[in-house]
Structure formats: C-alpha cells, structure tokens
Amino acid sequence: MLHKVAVITSGGDSPGMNAAIRAIVKAANYHDIEVYGVEGGYQGLIEDKLSIIRTPDVETIANKGGTILKTSRSLAFMDDSGRKQAVEVLRNYGIADVIVIGGEGSLQGAQKLHELGIRVIGIPGTIDNDLDYTDYSIGFDTTLNTVLSSIGRIKDTGLSHNKTTIVEVMGRHCGDLALFTAVAGEGDIISTPELKLSFEQICEKLQDKISKGRNDNIIVVTERMYDLDELQRFIEEEMNIEVRTTVLGFIQRGGEPSAFDRILANKMGVKAVNMLMEGQSGYAIGIKANQLIEKDLRTMLDEKTDKQPNYDLLDMLLHTI
Numbered sequence: 001m002l003h004k005v006a007v008i009t010s011g012g013d014s015p016g017m018n019a020a021i022r023a024i025v026k027a028a029n030y031h032d033i034e035v036y037g038v039e040g041g042y043q044g045l046i047e048d049k050l051s052i053i054r055t056p057d058v059e060t061i062a063n064k065g066g067t068i069l070k071t072s073r074s075l076a077f078m079d080d081s082g083r084k085q086a087v088e089v090l091r092n093y094g095i096a097d098v099i100v101i102g103g104e105g106s107l108q109g110a111q112k113l114h115e116l117g118i119r120v121i122g123i124p125g126t127i128d129n130d131l132d133y134t135d136y137s138i139g140f141d142t143t144l145n146t147v148l149s150s151i152g153r154i155k156d157t158g159l160s161h162n163k164t165t166i167v168e169v170m171g172r173h174c175g176d177l178a179l180f181t182a183v184a185g186e187g188d189i190i191s192t193p194e195l196k197l198s199f200e201q202i203c204e205k206l207q208d209k210i211s212k213g214r215n216d217n218i219i220v221v222t223e224r225m226y227d228l229d230e231l232q233r234f235i236e237e238e239m240n241i242e243v244r245t246t247v248l249g250f251i252q253r254g255g256e257p258s259a260f261d262r263i264l265a266n267k268m269g270v271k272a273v274n275m276l277m278e279g280q281s282g283y284a285i286g287i288k289a290n291q292l293i294e295k296d297l298r299t300m301l302d303e304k305t306d307k308q309p310n311y312d313l314l315d316m317l318l319h320t321i
C-alpha cells in the first residue's frame with residue numbers, strides 16, 4: 001500500500017510544474033497518501049529539505065510559473081555518495097516512492113534512484129522539448145507562446161525601421177523552439193542545430209527576401225550555435241544593412257502556463273500517482289499522438305537522449321518560408 005510519496009522538481013524550471021505538483025498532491029490526498037515536497041531539486045533531497053504539502057497548499061498554484069518547490073542543478077547528486085545520501089534521507093522518512101518532474105538530466109537522476117531501490121516515476125518538465133520519447137514536455141507550449149509574442153513585438157520595430165533582427169531562443173541542443181516558432185508563422189529565416197545554416201547561407205536567404213521587398217526580416221536561431229556579435233557583423237558588412245540582435249533569455253522560462261501545459265501537467269501528475277499506487281517504477285510518462293504513454297526509463301535513456309529532428313515540420317518549413 002502506498003502511504004507516502006515525495007515530489008521533486010529538478011533542472012530548469014518550466015511553466016506547468018506547479019500544475020503538475022497540484023495534480024499530484026490532490027490525487028494523492030484523495031487516496032489518503034501523504035505528499036512530501038522536496039525543496040530545491042536533488043540537492044534539497046540530499047540536504048533533507050522535505051516537508052508535507054497538502055491539498056489546501058496547492059489549490060491556487062496552477063496558474064503560477066516556476067515551481068513552488070524550487071529547483072536546482074545538483075552536482076552532488078551526480079556522485080554515488082550524493083545519491084546514497086539522498087536515499088538515506090528518503091528511508092528516514094519512510095518514503096519509498098518518488099515523482100520527479102524535470103528534463104532529460106532529471107530523468108537520468110530518476111533512473112539512478114530507481115536502480116537504488118526507490119520506486120520512481122518521471123514526468124517530463126522542460127521548455128527545451130528535447131526528449132525524443134514524448135511529443136511534448138510540460139512548459140514547451142508556454143515558452144513557444146512567449147517566443148511568438150516577443151517576436152511579434154520585435155516585428156513592430158523591424159517593420160517601422162526596415163531593420164533586420166536576429167532573435168536567439170533557448171532549447172539547449174534542440175531546435176524545437178525555433179522550429180515551431182517558424183511553423184507558427186514567425187521568423188523569416190531559422191537556423192537550428194538540426195538545420196544549421198552557415199553565415200553565407202543566412203545572407204543568401206536574406207538577399208532573396210530583400211529582393212522580394214522584405215526589409216524587416218527576423219532570423220531565429222537556437223542558442224549556443226553562433227557567436228551572435230560575429231553573425232551580426234558579418235551580415236551587416238556582407239549585405240550593407242543595419243542589423244539588431246535580441247537574446248530572449250530568461251523571459252522564455254517564466255510566466256503563466258498555457259492551458260495546454262496545465263492540462264498536460266494535470267494528466268501526467270494524476271497518472272504518476274496511479275502508477276505508483278499500482279506498484280510501477282522506473283517509467284517516464286509521455287504523450288504520443290495525443291495519448292499518454294509509459295516509457296521505461298532505462299530504455300528511453302539508452303535509445304537516444306537527443307530529440308530527433310522533426311522531419312515533417314522541417315519539410316513543411318522548407319516549402320513554405
């Protein structure tokens with residue numbers, strides 16, 4: 001019988017994490033299961049930062065960005081000794097069941113806990129959408145909407161001044177944010193890790209747009225791909241135009257979660273509790289073709305951790321912009 005469960009948010013915060021926490025607490029409490037919130041990700045677990053959270057504590061958090069539990073990137077948890085300490089802390093509370101909400105790194109950590117005998121279910125929570133086993137991770141949709149509305153504002157200035165703008169979006173090594181931005185109709189030229197353009201190729205595409213009368217182009221690039229100062233200078237000199245650069249940065253990670261993320265978080269949170277009640281462990285919950293799926297964590301991590309390029313979307317893009 002499941003009596004106690006701990007919930008952890010880990011890695012970068014993502015909008016919708018709170019909605020997932022709310023769903024977990026409400027579903028667990030409904031079944032008389034006590035929920036311990038771990039403050040500050042795996043680091044907080046090692047440091048014994050656990051406290052009980054109850055339904056009244058979470059009733060009003062579904063619309064809040066970030067995570068009420070706080071999060072971290074824990075170096076100590078990367079070591080055997082840190083993880084053993086974390087397991088020791090859980091045992092002291094009599095907790096054998098944990099739900100981890102986070103990205104790929106956090107799910108690797110979840111698998112390690114499973115290997116140490118803790119029952120674990122992972123929920124994908126990352127704005128990067130870089131997990132190949134699931135179509136969407138919690139937070140991606142909200143961030144995409146933030147990117148779209150930010151570009152809309154930049155476009156007003158670009159149009160008014162006939163200026164080209166480079167916009168850098170997050171995503172770590174995954175181009176989904178840039179890719180979906182372009183498919184949603186913003187961004188005239190995109191370059192992602194899966195479809196990387198050289199400086200020269202960007203200029204060629206720009207020349208094509210300019211020759212067709214567009215002087216207000218937006219170039220969307222995934223972070224970590226270019227030295228943006230160098231790219232801006234290259235375009236300015238090559239094309240003899242003025243270029244501006246905007247790095248959207250942490251604007252993208254916060255804010256009120258979209259309805260899509262809140263609903264996804266709710267479904268996944270409830271499912272995680274149900275799976276633990278059935279004694280399941282070592283799985284990540286995902287969504288494929290609009291259906292919730294259970295993916296064995298070990299298989300998921302072995303198969304491939306990088307998101308595979310979304311060829312359907314890439315193909316559609318290549319033929320439309």
Ligand SMILES: Nc1ncnc2c1ncn2[C@@H]1O[C@H](COP(=O)(O)OP(=O)(O)OP(=O)(O)O)[C@@H](O)[C@H]1O
Nearest residue numbers: 011012073074077078102103104105106108109126
């Ligand atoms: N191989 C691993 N073994 C054990 N723990 C890990 C491993 N990889 C990552 N972790 C733990 O998970 C934490 C979060 O991982 P990471 O920084 O990669 O973020 P993430 O979960 O991928 O989320 P995001 O990419 O959205 O920020 C790490 O700081 C570390 O504590």
Ligand SMILES: O=P(O)(O)OC[C@H]1O[C@](O)(CO)[C@@H](O)[C@@H]1O
Nearest residue numbers: 012103126127128170171172253
């Ligand atoms: O918050 P930090 O540690 O600077 O990490 C930034 C990274 O986190 C993310 O926002 C989420 O993984 C990435 O898109 C970005 O590369």
Ligand SMILES: [Mg+2]
Nearest residue numbers: 103104105126
């Ligand atoms: Mg990650």
